[in-house]
Amino acid sequence: MINEILNSITFIYPELAVSIFLLIIVLVDLVFHKDKKYIPYISLAGLVITGILVLNQIGITHFAFVPQLSAVKKYGMMTIDPFGSYFKLLVVVTSILIIFFTIASEEVIDLKERLGEFHALIYGMILGMLVMISASDLILIYLSLELLSLSSYVLAGFLKLRERSSEASLKYVIYGSVSSGLMLFGISIIYGLTGSTNLYVINSLIQGPQINLFTLSFSSILMFVGIGYKISAAPFHFWTPDVYEGAPISITAYLSVASKAAGFALLIRFIQTGFTSFISEDGYWTLIAVFDWQALLIAISILTMTLGNFSALWQDNLKRMLAYSSIAHAGYILLGIAVLSNQGLIAVLIYFFVYMLMNIGAFYVVMLISNKTGSENIDDYDGLGAKAPFLGVALAIFLISLTGLPPTAGFIAKLYLFIALIDANMIVVAIIALLNTVVSLYYYVRVLKHMYLTKSEREQENITPSIGSLVYLLVLLIPILFFGIYFTPIVEFARSCVSLLGI
């Protein structure tokens, strides 16, 4: 027993590093009352170390924490595989980018004494996400989801003096608690049906003949409600616009990329480990015939895409528009999963990498402009092309990539998605996705029109970004343009990371 635990600790080095640095941040916050400016750098150091530990893990495929006292001694509570390591790397890189984001954001600089708690809560989110990505036991899934959610509720409402912030936080708490309550009920029914909480054991047990299919479907749908809330899938997306609008912009950027990535990793692992009975030669999954998962996923993704794109058309607040756009992107990514094939999974992995770059970039430019002008309304972007030339070009490239036009990496991501759809003979769905992309073109280009073609009413001074911001934006822009033309490295990397630990 002790041997098993000691052996398993070697597989959770990243999570251990995050926990240790969380404690260090809390202690430093306590010891140094006045001087809080070193805390972001401690966070960065911790994340770099975690990143190195995750990179070490990329080749490994193993179970960790196999329960010794239960009947089945083969499957562990955590699964380390290349798929999980890819998403963990994504989360760590996003976190590093967001820490730099918070150093530049004025909302965070104004926090002064509460900066230590801010970073401690971000570390709480990171720990929750890392465990969620590789959890293969329902208890661990529930707990890590709650850890991520609790930290997010507090971070969304962190600016106490702004009304929108606390409203956003309350809405987030209520939606989140109800969804996790529904998910817990689903988990309890699955436990009752199969007698185990491990996804692999559940997989082998639900293939037996005496399982009542209606009960299993009902409980799976309840679990899907819980996961769907995290990834902002319609009809569970109603919290997203308000929370994204009310939260501090660095947290909005973080939630829209990392939290969604962890949620999608969980969904993919849940479907593949819990419900897949067989993977064919060309990578198509055969799901255990509970109910028509594929139809449900396709319906939800179409609903999500359409709602996200059509609601974004009317938004004047840029944060809210980007919130609806991220809902639409969640819809596209869900399509990649709905294909139920390894090819779709590769498309999802590529899409997340590109989505991270472009979404964080877009939010960063909005943050810089909001630092200077104090507004996120689209009318205040008039004439920005002349006043802030570099920012205008940067935002233009990010928005073009979000739409999915060449020669940006966004086009490559959408291309692989469409290739996966067409290979699976889902032509109608591909056409719907294409139409949605065309609709999204309108609201992205509308920002460009305001920036370049509309003369501003008021006199504004030039906005020159600092050297740090310039470097940051270049770090995000160059891969978007480079990988738009030469995209083989990402594709190969994604292809090698697709395998989940098999049954």
Add this chain to the structure above:
Amino acid sequence: MNTIPMEYYLLISAFMFSVGVTGVLIRRNAIVVFMCIELMLNSANLALVTFSSFLGDPAGQVFVFFVMTVAAAEAAVGLAIIIAIFRNKLTVNIDEINIFKW
């Protein structure tokens, strides 16, 4: 001792769950919504303990232990947020907080 069949406990759990979901949908005071969420979590806990008892597997009870702790943490954070809102707006009525606006 166990002459009560499993289904009776599950019926109580089902009733509490449905009532809790309804409460979340129709009540307008944020604290009462929290109480209904606790009701939902308790119903899931009851289902878990029932299954654990009739399967002879302690994993269900361990899970309930964890869920109770998480529920306590969630209640603490939720009430802290409600207090923060109350300081700003002096109301905890969800309608007045514009929660479900488009």
Add this chain to the structure above:
Amino acid sequence: MSIYDVIFYLFAILTIGSGYLVVTSKNIVHSAFYLLFTLFGVAGLYVLLAADFIAIVQLMVYVGGILILLLFGVMLTNKVTDVKIRTGTIHIIPAVIGTGLLMGVIVSMMLRTNWKSEPGELPFTTTYGLGRILLTDYVLVFELLAMLLLIALIGAASIARRDNE
């Protein structure tokens, strides 16, 4: 009808009745006290299911912790003599129909499934078994729970504290 059946029905009626009254009561403080009775009822049901440790933890954590916290919340955010009026009748009928449907679905599902059930001797006390399994099989979850409590503590204190500006 043995005494255990009578006790079961008593606790069942306590739980169900109080649960219904939590949602439908017009006064918030009354709702809080009905929640107290519901939690007591559930603790009693846990004892009947031979989960003694969980029953006591329920009493300590839920009744002694969460409910007190909710009462604090109620007291801090309301005038205590206020009577909260339900929103108009528009929302009630669809809600009742929805609940009825949901309950019907869940109840029929619970009754028709043949649940796995292993008839065996129930353990006399569960504390030993739970303690052992908590620190060997589920030690990762246990440690993660500790982190969650730390984060909740930091977060709740950060949000609820009054800033001295």
